[in-house]
Amino acid sequence: MVGSNVQNVYASALFEIGVDNNLLIQFEEELGVVSDxxxxxxxxxxxxxxxxxxxxSKKSFIxxxxxxxLNDFLVNFIKVxxxxxxxxxxxxxxxxxxxxxxxxxxxxxxxxxxSIKLDESILERIKDAVAKTLxxxxxxxxxxxxxxxxxxxxxxxxxxxxxSLAKDLQNMKKKLLYCKVRSDGIYxx
Amino acid sequence: xxxxxDEIKSIIKKEIEGYKSxxxxxxxxxxxxxxxxxxxLYGLGNAMAGExxxxxxxxxxxxxxVEEDTLGVVILGDYLSIKEGHTAKGLNRILATPVxxxxxxxxxxxxxxxxxxxxxxxxxxxxxxxFLAPGIxxxxxxxxxxxxxxxxxxxxxxxxxxxxxxxxxxxxTGKTAIAVDTIINQKGKDVICFYVAxxxxxxxxxxxxxxxxxHGAMDYTVIVVANSSDPAPLQxxxxxxxxxxxxxxxxxxxxxxxxxxxxxxxxxxAYRQLxxxxxxxxxxxxxPGDIFYCHSRLLERSVKLSDxxxxxxxxxLPIIETQEGEVSAxxxxxxxxxxxGQIYLQPGLFASGIRxxxxxxxxxxxxGGNAQVKxxxxxxxxxxxxxxxxxxxxxxxxxxxxxxxxxxxQLDRGRRLVEILKQGQYAPMSVSKQIAIIFATxxxxxxxxxxxxxxxxxEQFLMSxxxxxxxxxxxxxxxxxIDDVQGFGEIxxxxxxxxxxxxxxxxx
Numbered sequence: 208m209v210g211s212n213v214q215n216v217y218a219s220a221l222f223e224i225g226v227d228n229n230l231l232i233q234f235e236e237e238l239g240v241v242s243d244x245x246x247x248x249x250x251x252x253x254x255x256x257x258x259x260x261x262x263x264s265k266k267s268f269i270x271x272x273x274x275x276x277l278n279d280f281l282v283n284f285i286k287v288x289x290x291x292x293x294x295x296x297x298x299x300x301x302x303x304x305x306x307x308x309x310x311x312x313x314x315x316x317x318x319x320x321x322s323i324k325l326d327e328s329i330l331e332r333i334k335d336a337v338a339k340t341l342x343x344x345x346x347x348x349x350x351x352x353x354x355x356x357x358x359x360x361x362x363x364x365x366x367x368x369x370x371s372l373a374k375d376l377q378n379m380k381k382k383l384l385y386c387k388v389r390s391d392g393i394y395x396x
Numbered sequence: 397x398x399x400x401x402d403e404i405k406s407i408i409k410k411e412i413e414g415y416k417s418x419x420x421x422x423x424x425x426x427x428x429x430x431x432x433x434x435x436x437l438y439g440l441g442n443a444m445a446g447e448x449x450x451x452x453x454x455x456x457x458x459x460x461x462v463e464e465d466t467l468g469v470v471i472l473g474d475y476l477s478i479k480e481g482h483t484a485k486g487l488n489r490i491l492a493t494p495v496x497x498x499x500x501x502x503x504x505x506x507x508x509x510x511x512x513x514x515x516x517x518x519x520x521x522x523x524x525x526x527f528l529a530p531g532i533x534x535x536x537x538x539x540x541x542x543x544x545x546x547x548x549x550x551x552x553x554x555x556x557x558x559x560x561x562x563x564x565x566x567x568x569t570g571k572t573a574i575a576v577d578t579i580i581n582q583k584g585k586d587v588i589c590f591y592v593a594x595x596x597x598x599x600x601x602x603x604x605x606x607x608x609x610x611h612g613a614m615d616y617t618v619i620v621v622a623n624s625s626d627p628a629p630l631q632x633x634x635x636x637x638x639x640x641x642x643x644x645x646x647x648x649x650x651x652x653x654x655x656x657x658x659x660x661x662x663x664x665x666a667y668r669q670l671x672x673x674x675x676x677x678x679x680x681x682x683x684p685g686d687i688f689y690c691h692s693r694l695l696e697r698s699v700k701l702s703d704x705x706x707x708x709x710x711x712x713l714p715i716i717e718t719q720e721g722e723v724s725a726x727x728x729x730x731x732x733x734x735x736x737g738q739i740y741l742q743p744g745l746f747a748s749g750i751r752x753x754x755x756x757x758x759x760x761x762x763x764g765g766n767a768q769v770k771x772x773x774x775x776x777x778x779x780x781x782x783x784x785x786x787x788x789x790x791x792x793x794x795x796x797x798x799x800x801x802x803x804x805x806q807l808d809r810g811r812r813l814v815e816i817l818k819q820g821q822y823a824p825m826s827v828s829k830q831i832a833i834i835f836a837t838x839x840x841x842x843x844x845x846x847x848x849x850x851x852x853x854x855e856q857f858l859m860s861x862x863x864x865x866x867x868x869x870x871x872x873x874x875x876x877x878i879d880d881v882q883g884f885g886e887i888x889x890x891x892x893x894x895x896x897x898x899x900x901x902x903x904x
Contacts, residue, residue, distance in 0.1 A: 358417075362424075365439045367485075369420040383411055 214296050217288065218303035224280055226311070235308055237277050241285070242301040255294045265289050315343040318362040320350045320371075325359070337363065424483045425449075425467060433475050433627045434673045437467040437484055446490045446526065452482040456507070458491050458629065461674050468674045470629035472507065492522040493637045495644035500588070503605060503619040506630055506637035511621060512605075523640040525633055529696035536702045538736075541767040542654065542711050545581030545824020546574060548754045548817040551776035551834055553739055556767030557587075557652050558700025558709040562731055564716045564723065565741030569753050571715050573821050574739065575656040576604060578713065580611045581824035582654060587711075588645045589617040590655045592638035595624045595631050595662030611822060624662075631666035639697050642710050646699075650706035655698070659715035660691060664727045681726045691727075692734045737761035750818060756783050769827055769876030775835045779813065782838070786810025805843070812842050815850040828872040829858050832888075835878065841888045849899055857891055 221238075225231040245252050255265060266286045273282050288294045309316065317337055319325065330347060338345045341363070357372035425440030435457065443449075449457040449469060455478065461468025471478065494508035496519035503512040506525075510517050538556030555561045563571045579589040591608075593601045601621050608614045618641060622634035635657045642653040657663070664687055671684035679685050691714075698712040716731050721743070723732065732738055737760045746753035756779075765773070789807055793799060799807070816837045819825070833854055836842055845853050862869050865887055871879065878884050 365423045365425065365441055367420075367422050367424050367483075369422065370417070374420055375415070375417050379411060379415055382415075383408060 213293065214299040214303045217284075217293065217296065217300045218307060221280075221284055221300070221304055222307045222311075225308075228280070230278060230280065231308055231311070233278055234281065235305060237281055238297075238301045238304060241273075241277070241281070242298040245297060252295075255289070262289055265294075313343050314346055315341055315363060316346045316348060318348045318350055320352050320355060320360040320362070322351070322353050322355050322357055322372075324351060325349065333359075333361065337361070423486045425486070427451075427478060427480055427482045427484065428466065430471075430475060430478050430480065430482075432673050433471050433629055434670065435469045435471055435475070435478060435484070437469055438465065440467055440484070440486050443467055443486050448487045448489055448491050449484045450487055451478050451484045453477045456491075457484060458633075460670075461676075470632075470670050470674070471627065472629050472633070473627070475627065491525045491633065493525050493640050494519050494521065495523045495641045496521045497649075499618045499641060500616065501614045501618070503601075503621060505626070506620060506622055506634040508637075508641075521644065523644055525636045525640050526693075527640060527643060527697065529693065530699050530701065530705070534702055534705050535699055536707075538700050538709075538763045538767050540652075540700075540709075541764070541769060541827075542578075542587070542652075543581055543585070543824075543827055544574070544578040545826070546577055546752055547819055547825060547830050547834070548752060548756065549574070549739060550768075550827065550830055551772060551817075552756055552780050553737060553754070553759045553761040554764035554768040554772070555711065555713075555761060556700070556764045557711050558698060559737070559761070559763055559767075560695045560698045560712040560714065560735040561761060561764070562714050562716060562735040562738035563741070564718060564728060564732070564738050565753070566718055566721055566743045569741035569743050569746045570751060570821075571717070571741055572600075572604070572658055574741075574752055575658060575713050575715060576607060577822060577824050579608065579617055579654065579656065580613045580822060582616065583612060587616065587652045587654050588642070589613070590620060590638045590642045590653065591617060592620045592635050592655065592657050594622050594634045594657065594659060595666060596621075596658065598623045598625070607822065628666040628669045631663060632670060635660065635663055635694050639694060639710070639712075643697065646701065646708035646710050647706070650701075650708045652709045652711070654711045654713065657694075657712065657714045659717050660731060661717045661727050664690070683726055687727070688730050688734075691731055695731075695734050736763045750814065751821075752819060754817075756780060757787070769831070771831045771872065771876055771878050772827065772834070775831065775838050778838060779834070782806075782810060783813055786813065808843060808847075809837075809840070811847055812837055812845075812850060815847060816842075816854065818851075825858075826873060827876065828869045829862070831872055831878070832861055832869070832884075833858065835884070836888045836892075839885065839888075841885070841892050844892065844896060846899075849895075853895055856895065857888075860891055861887065 221234060222231070225234045254260065266289055269282060269285050269289070273285070285294070285297070288297060319330070319333060330349070334345050334347055355371040355373045358370045360371050361368040423440055423442060425437040425443070427435050428438050429436040443459050443462065445459055445462050447459045449459065451457060451471070453474065455471055455473035455475065457469040457471045459467050459469050469484070493506065494517065498517050498519045502510055502514065502517060504510050504517070508517065538558045540557045542555045542557045542559070544550055544555060549555070553561070563574055565571050575591070579591060582589055591604065593604070601619070601623065605619060608617055620634055620638040620641065622631040638655055638657070642655050645651040645653050664683060667687060667690055668683050672678060672682065676684050695712055695714060698710045700709040701707055714731060714735065716728050718725065718728055723729070740755045740759045741753045742755045743753070745755060785806060786809070789803060790810065793807060816833060836857065842850065842853070868884065868887070
């Protein structure tokens with residue numbers, strides 16, 4: 208999650224190649240796929256991380272699987288990470304890369320949490336409103352969480368705009384617990 | 397318990413009717429790592445050092461480290477139920493504690509939550525826990541005494557209102573006893589007292605509370621407790637919180653207050669723990685670099701305010717526990733240099749029955765002398781010197797040489813002084829009584845009374861003089877002066893004669 212220095216270095220190298228060759232979007236998409244595969248396939252991760260298997264065999268495996276499917280730069284990138292024993296950082300590098308691309312392309316990721324699936328038109332309205340205030344391209348990430356009961360929560364980076372029913376009930380509970388009762392007799396023994 | 401169901405129902409109804417759903421905009425961070433009461437957070441890019449956070453589980457935290465992309469946060473409260481990935485909300489304010497007159501007579505934790513089971517404390521006033529000490533223009537010199545009721549302290553190391561006087565000594569030398577006696581002695585003197593217990597056993601604190609209740613001291617006392625089982629951050633902020641509660645009385649009500657911090661060495665240990673866990677570099681004795689500032693900014697908040705500011709005061713009695721009398725350790729030297737004097741307690745004296753075990757030779761009060769009452773200053777002025785000479789002679793006399801009459805007199809006088817300065821626990825004494833007995837001793841009226849009878853003499857003398865010469869004692873109490881010194885001398889010598897004849901009869 209947090210960008211350690213090492214992942215930032217790798218990500219910025221990849222980012223610069225992407226900018227020079229105008230391949231950023233492709234990188235983002237394809238590295239995402241690789242990162243997903245690594246997350247889902249535990250065995251593959253184990254194989255890549257294993258110290259007992261030679262780097263050569265790992266690299267030839269990568270060539271066999273990914274060549275043709277992935278951009279050559281990315282295949283080379285994965286091989287470089289294997290050479291430097293950094294293959295376990297690939298998903299972290301992907302995360303750092305996305306952040307760099309977001310800044311470059313003036314994008315902002317917004318998470319919208321609701322209790323039921325929202326209408327396209329509502330989403331569109333929220334998107335427009337947020338885009339107008341932030342002056343950024345918005346990428347919406349929808350999340351359904353029944354525990355918020357009703358209303359919506361919008362998360363923009365660290366900022367959270369909470370308009371959920373769960374929060375309202377929570378606040379009301381707090382208010383009732385701390386409100387002053389007119390007569391003090393209530394706490395008398 | 398009487399609960400008016402109708403009233404509660406109406407309140408709930410009113411709340412629900414009047415409730416307006418408002419959007420809550422807040423900044424949140426995510427917990428990356430948590431353990432030992434410390435959390436590392438990611439996000440919250442606009443968080444400030446010292447800002448208060450609220451974790452998902454309701455616990456509060458303070459941002460102490462602001463790093464490139466993480467925050468180091470100490471958790472005040474339950475840190476065991478905080479997990480990786482939980483969110484924490486920035487509250488956009490620094491740590492504050494509720495204050496107010498409602499706290500009088502209560503036992504609370506540093507966040508103002510009652511621990512004595514006497515129901516919630518309803519107050520809407522809060523004060524920041526960290527508050528800047530008043531500047532030079534807002535202060536005035538210490539000029540009113542704060543009577544501890546302990547003879548050896550009020551006579552030789554007097555404490556003024558607004559002073560910071562350190563009580564230092566090994567374990568089991570009666571440090572807490574002095575502080576407790578001082579608080580008990582404030583009864584009826586319009587001083588609000590705060591006893592801040594830091595890192596102590598809950599049973600010890602309970603015993604202190606019981607003593608206060610027994611002596612009627614809880615009416616004007618607040619007890620702030622962070623037990624040794626409480627998280628280190630809570631122990632760290634306890635003295636600041638206690639000080640903030642006292643500042644309410646000082647600034648808003650213009651009252652005199654007394655804060656006892658028992659004890660700051662444990663607070664330093666708590667701060668060392670959280671500093672090391674926050675990966676701040678360790679210094680001498682592994683304490684962090686700002687441990688001096690940690691204590692100096694707390695004790696600097698003690699003040700005698702100028703009349704324009706209302707004239708309130710905050711007297712601090714910090715307590716430091718030394719190891720094997722080692723005053724040159726890091727924390728003791730720091731606090732000694734910050735305070736306006738120290739009362740040093742010796743285990744040797746304590747063991748030999750001189751209680752309170754105040755070591756007169758190295759105990760000092762740098763400003764309290766100005767605040768001492770006139771007569772006390774006059775008759776106790778030579779006490780310190782007399783005792784020093786007595787100790788010197790005593791060492792010499794032990795060699796078994798023949799002594800001339802003058803030396804013998806001085807020795808006898810010294811022995812009586814030491815005897816007179818002994819005092820029982822929970823028995824603070826009024827200034828007039830202190831002056832009377834010290835007058836009697838230093839002016840030589842007691843020289844004929846045998847050493848074994850001194851204690852009885854003191855008791856009977858004070859009882860008789862308050863009964864038969866109440867008006868003289870009242871005058872000393874109010875003016876702080878003995879107007880008719882000769883007359884007072886006669887009263888004393890009359891009683892000595894009576895006492896001597898009585899003890900002679902008893903002997904025969």
